[in-house]
Amino acid sequence: MLKYILQRLLQGLLVMAALYTIVFFLVGWMPGDPFSSNEKNISPEVRENMKKAWGLDKPLWQQYLIYPKNLITEGSLGVSTEKNRPVWDIILQSFPASLILGVSALFIAVGIGVPIGILSATKKNTAIDYGGMAIAMIGICIPSFIIGPVLQLTLAAKIPALKIAGWGHPLDIILPSITLGLGTAAYLARLTRGSMLEILNQDYIRTAKAKGLKTFSVVIKHALRGGLLPSVAFIGPAFAALISGSFIVETIFQVPGMGQHFVNAAIKRDPFVLRGVVLFYGLLIVFMNLAADLIAAALNPRIRLEKT
Amino acid sequence: MRISLPTESELEKGSSLGRDAWARLRKNKLAMLSMCFIGLMLIICFIVAQLPFIDDPNEQNLENRFAPPSGDHIMGTDQLGRDLFSRILFGGQISMLVGFIATGVALLIGITYGAISGYAGGRTDAIMMRVVDTLYAIPFLVLVIVLKVVIAGPMEEQLKWMGRFANIVPLFFAIGALGWLTLARITRTQVMAIKEQEFVEAATSLGLSKMRILFRHIVPNTLGPAIVYATLTIPSFILFEASLSYLGVGIEAPNSSWGILIKEGADFLETQLYLLIIPGLFFSLTLFAFNFLGDGLRDALDVRASKD
Amino acid sequence: MPLLEVKNLKTHFHTRDGIVRAVDGVSFPVEKGKTIGIVGESGSGKSVTCYSLLGLVPMPPGKIEGGSAIFDDTDLLKCHENDLCKIRGKRISMIFQDPMTSLNPYLRISTQITEPLRIHMGMDKKRAKKEAIEALREVGIPEPEKRVNMYPHEFSGGMRQRAMIAMALITKPEILIADEPTTALDVTVQKQILELIKSRQKELGTAVIFITHDLAVISEICDEVNVMYAGKIVERANSRELFSNPLHAYTRSLLQSIPATQLKGEKLFTISGLPPNLAKPIQGCAFRPRNQIGNSDECLTQSTPEFKELDSNHWVQNCPGCLT
Numbered sequence: 001m002l003k004y005i006l007q008r009l010l011q012g013l014l015v016m017a018a019l020y021t022i023v024f025f026l027v028g029w030m031p032g033d034p035f036s037s038n039e040k041n042i043s044p045e046v047r048e049n050m051k052k053a054w055g056l057d058k059p060l061w062q063q064y065l066i067y068p069k070n071l072i073t074e075g076s077l078g079v080s081t082e083k084n085r086p087v088w089d090i091i092l093q094s095f096p097a098s099l100i101l102g103v104s105a106l107f108i109a110v111g112i113g114v115p116i117g118i119l120s121a122t123k124k125n126t127a128i129d130y131g132g133m134a135i136a137m138i139g140i141c142i143p144s145f146i147i148g149p150v151l152q153l154t155l156a157a158k159i160p161a162l163k164i165a166g167w168g169h170p171l172d173i174i175l176p177s178i179t180l181g182l183g184t185a186a187y188l189a190r191l192t193r194g195s196m197l198e199i200l201n202q203d204y205i206r207t208a209k210a211k212g213l214k215t216f217s218v219v220i221k222h223a224l225r226g227g228l229l230p231s232v233a234f235i236g237p238a239f240a241a242l243i244s245g246s247f248i249v250e251t252i253f254q255v256p257g258m259g260q261h262f263v264n265a266a267i268k269r270d271p272f273v274l275r276g277v278v279l280f281y282g283l284l285i286v287f288m289n290l291a292a293d294l295i296a297a298a299l300n301p302r303i304r305l306e307k308t
Numbered sequence: 309m310r311i312s313l314p315t316e317s318e319l320e321k322g323s324s325l326g327r328d329a330w331a332r333l334r335k336n337k338l339a340m341l342s343m344c345f346i347g348l349m350l351i352i353c354f355i356v357a358q359l360p361f362i363d364d365p366n367e368q369n370l371e372n373r374f375a376p377p378s379g380d381h382i383m384g385t386d387q388l389g390r391d392l393f394s395r396i397l398f399g400g401q402i403s404m405l406v407g408f409i410a411t412g413v414a415l416l417i418g419i420t421y422g423a424i425s426g427y428a429g430g431r432t433d434a435i436m437m438r439v440v441d442t443l444y445a446i447p448f449l450v451l452v453i454v455l456k457v458v459i460a461g462p463m464e465e466q467l468k469w470m471g472r473f474a475n476i477v478p479l480f481f482a483i484g485a486l487g488w489l490t491l492a493r494i495t496r497t498q499v500m501a502i503k504e505q506e507f508v509e510a511a512t513s514l515g516l517s518k519m520r521i522l523f524r525h526i527v528p529n530t531l532g533p534a535i536v537y538a539t540l541t542i543p544s545f546i547l548f549e550a551s552l553s554y555l556g557v558g559i560e561a562p563n564s565s566w567g568i569l570i571k572e573g574a575d576f577l578e579t580q581l582y583l584l585i586i587p588g589l590f591f592s593l594t595l596f597a598f599n600f601l602g603d604g605l606r607d608a609l610d611v612r613a614s615k616d
Numbered sequence: 617m618p619l620l621e622v623k624n625l626k627t628h629f630h631t632r633d634g635i636v637r638a639v640d641g642v643s644f645p646v647e648k649g650k651t652i653g654i655v656g657e658s659g660s661g662k663s664v665t666c667y668s669l670l671g672l673v674p675m676p677p678g679k680i681e682g683g684s685a686i687f688d689d690t691d692l693l694k695c696h697e698n699d700l701c702k703i704r705g706k707r708i709s710m711i712f713q714d715p716m717t718s719l720n721p722y723l724r725i726s727t728q729i730t731e732p733l734r735i736h737m738g739m740d741k742k743r744a745k746k747e748a749i750e751a752l753r754e755v756g757i758p759e760p761e762k763r764v765n766m767y768p769h770e771f772s773g774g775m776r777q778r779a780m781i782a783m784a785l786i787t788k789p790e791i792l793i794a795d796e797p798t799t800a801l802d803v804t805v806q807k808q809i810l811e812l813i814k815s816r817q818k819e820l821g822t823a824v825i826f827i828t829h830d831l832a833v834i835s836e837i838c839d840e841v842n843v844m845y846a847g848k849i850v851e852r853a854n855s856r857e858l859f860s861n862p863l864h865a866y867t868r869s870l871l872q873s874i875p876a877t878q879l880k881g882e883k884l885f886t887i888s889g890l891p892p893n894l895a896k897p898i899q900g901c902a903f904r905p906r907n908q909i910g911n912s913d914e915c916l917t918q919s920t921p922e923f924k925e926l927d928s929n930h931w932v933q934n935c936p937g938c939l940t
Contacts, residue, residue, distance in 0.1 A: 011438075014438075014442075015438075015441065015442045015445055018439075018442040019442060019445060019446060022442075022443075022446065022451075023446075023451075023454075026451070026454045026455060026458055027454060029458045030454060030457050030458055031457070031458075031461050125676070137596060137599060137600070140595070140599060141543070141592045141595035141596045141599060142588075142592050142595075143547055143550060143551065143570075143591075145550070145551070145554045145567075145570060145571065145574065146570060146574075146584070146588045146591075146592070148574075149574045149577050149584060152577070153577055153578070153581075202717060203712060203714060203717040203718045204717060204718055204719055204720040204721070206672055206712070206718070207710075207712060207718045207719065207720070207780075208720065208731075209670075209671075209672055209704075210670055210672060210704055210705060210709070210710040210712075211704070211705035211709075211731055211732050211735070211783070212701045212702065212703070212704045212705030212706055212732065212735060212736060213701070213705070213731070213735060214697075214698070214701055215697075217735075221723075221731075222720050222722075222723070225722040225723075226721070226722055237444070244447045245447070245449065247449065247555060248551055248554060248555065251555070252574075262447070262450055263449075263450070263453070263555055263557065265450075266450045266453040266454055266557070267453070267557060269457075274450070274454070277447075277450075278446065278447060278450070281445075281447050282445045282446070285444075285445040286445065299722070300722065301721070301722060301767040301769070302721055302767070302769050335632070
């Protein structure tokens with residue numbers, strides 16, 4: 001067990017190294033440099049000085065090695081060329097909002113998606129099933145940038161406690177997390193339905209029925225464990241995606257999360273923020289995947305971690 | 309002392325899988341309706357848009373801003389007095405092109421990669437799949453932005469002949485170049501299953517080259533799931549482009565896409581709701597159609613689900 | 617009065633290709649403590665017959681179109697789901713063909729074996745587990761105290777089928793339905809499982825409905841045999857009578873196609889053709905197209921042959937072409 005986790009963490013380290021390499025060279029190949037952005041009219045000498053100050057004048061391979069060295073020895077993710085602030089500062093300041101948004105969106109996604117999926121599977125080809133899957137389809141096909149404004153127009157306009165946009169009051173979490181979580185909820189509903197249907201077709205479900213269990217107990221005691229495995233495996237990456245993919249929702253509802261910094265950095269070619277944030281997200285994904293696999297293993301007696 | 313009786317599979321009449329699937333698909337009304345809708349959308353966006361009576365989507369008329377739907381402008385005009393209907397048609401061209409071309413790129417890379425990985429097996433397979441795992445950990449959105457900028461420069465010369473489409477092709481490639489991961493996994497699983505089958509052994513014993521066996525004999529048998537997944541990938545890429553455009557980093561003027569129209573509409577949400585609703589409707593209905601068609605194809609082609 | 621009386625059972629499946637008449641008018645009695653066999657090819661409706669009795673036919677597409685199955689004054693086919701739940705697993709139990717897939721891989725053996733005791737007898741966990749260990753010992757599983765805590769994947773195929781039997785018999789049911797319980801097992805294990813069912817049956821006085829396509833198994837275990845073809849019973853007699861004096865052409869063909877009964881060096885006898893497509897209505901005798909032993913020209917073509925008692929306790933479908 002411990003060995004397995006260590007192995008996975010080591011693998012994660014390799015993933016991080018590969019991630020860093022990809023981002024480093026892609027950003028390195030982007031034409032121009034962070035200081036050539038259009039609006040700033042700065043003289044060539046000043047530009048050279050600024051490049052020197054951020055170490056961007058050195059050959060690419062040196063830069064490639066310096067960044068991880070600084071990360072390991074000083075724990076530094078660099079300084080933003082755009083905002084002139086340490087990247088850690090930016091992350092620590094904006095991550096909590098993204099985290100809260102992501103967690104509450106995940107709760108909504110699981111709370112809505114999984115029950116709909118189970119219900120649809122047990123009532124296959126009935127009105128309940130069709131209704132549930134229709135809702136799921138809507139969740140998949142109507143993107144957050146339509147749902148968000150519509151929620152603002154309907155709920156926020158009618159209910160005074162819900163502000164159209166802003167972040168500060170606990171109630172402000174509600175609308176953005178619904179907007180963010182709905183798509184994931186829809187995907188989870190379809191995933192759960194599919195795997196539950198597969199399990200409900202298994203021979204051992206028939207055995208359970210033959211034992212005299214009522215339909216409800218058959219589903220809860222015998223089908224749910226296997227039926228939820230794919231969903232559990234999906235929740236790990238989905239959670240990471242909710243945290244790292246909330247730019248649009250953050251924009252609509254003016255949530256001071258990490259998304260804006262990240263997109264900005266990509267547009268402005270801020271190499272340090274890009275590297276730092278990608279590494280940070282990568283770490284998050286590695287851990288979430290590990291957590292999901294561990295939970296899945298705990299649910300499934302056939303997977304023995306010692307052997308892998 | 310056992311009587312051999314015919315098994316179920318022997319009893320089934322042999323019929324071509326493709327024709328079978330088509331017959332099943334034809335019985336799925338929702339999928340057929342979706343297919344017609346997609347066809348209609350393609351005709352409207354690419355053929356009707358060329359007709360002389362369709363207004364120039366970029367022609368501004370500041371004296372006729374926010375005109376409600378009327379005989380002149382059947383869907384009204386936007387904040388710059390441009391005809392909404394023709395903007396939807398031309399925006400639809402881009403959205404559809406993104407869906408199809410990016411999916412084509414993803415299919416090409418994904419199938420080749422997955423097929424080689426699955427066929428090679430062993431260490432090669434392990435390494436190739438680790439690479440896929442790593443790429444999964446990259447925040448997709450940001451990398452597409454970066455990649456688009458990186459490949460836009462070198463491609464500029466070659467794409468001049470494409471006119472107004474020239475500056476969006478890099479986006480197609482960026483999306484496709486990163487969107488093939490799941491396709492590769494699906495193909496790999498399929499290839500691994502098929503390469504164990506007897507006809508492959510037969511082909512090997514005939515002395516055919518490995519490449520020929522793989523791409524002429526194995527890959528065609530994996531296309532079913534790939535087609536299904538590709539049908540579901542098209543709407544997700546359309547959605548993805550819309551998200552990029554919504555953030556202002558996707559399609560650039562003079563082109564527009566449904567995502568841009570929705571974003572513009574959302575700005576005038578409170579007073580001119582139709583500017584959000586009409587493009588949103590076109591957009592969502594198209595996504596619905598692709599998803600329903602994909603679901604229908606999956607039901608029709610999925611061998612596992614074809615038994616009642 | 618028999619323990620269970622099945623009369624004119626009809627179970628049809630409404631599929632895309634039409635209505636499949638999987639079971640089309642089947643009647644048989646089950647006497648207390650006796651073993652009756654149902655034998656037939658795959659798709660002859662033998663399993664569906666038994667699934668119908670316990671309400672295990674997936675509905676839709678399946679539908680019970682008619683008939684009755686009276687067990688202790690209750691009609692199993694018409695009673696409420698809740699009442700049926702009180703009977704199945706308690707008074708009528710079932711074991712299945714594939715022990716590899718019929719046990720839940722996610723739950724411990726103990727959880728699964730104790731389940732009938734807990735839901736039907738309201739037994740507490742501790743006592744139920746004691747009983748489970750006892751039950752495992754009785755079906756010949758070594759070290760039951762240890763094994764009871766294992767998961768199904770840690771058992772071999774034969775052991776799993778033993779566990780299934782222990783689970784089915786733990787409530788001391790009046791009827792055990794065995795749906796091809798030995799088909800998926802090795803020949804040596806098959807023998808052991810058959811012996812086990814026989815000995816447990818003797819101790820508990822349980823009646824057994826034994827479904828199989830293997831005539832050798834039937835001869836070994838059954839008191840009375842029903843031969844099924846195309847959703848109907850074509851012949852019924854006690855085991856000895858059926859093997860020594862088979863009347864129906866289908867039964868005779870089956871017996872003749874057992875390799876061990878045929879002369880060495882001669883071409884093996886097989887029944888040519890395929891069973892009829894049950895999605896299409898069958899006119900006349902269903903076996904006519906494959907009837908080589910009798911005289912297929914004399915087979916009924918218009919009316920359905922009647923199921924008649926020709927000798928005492930020897931019932932057969934009365935089709936002139938199949939009886940010659």
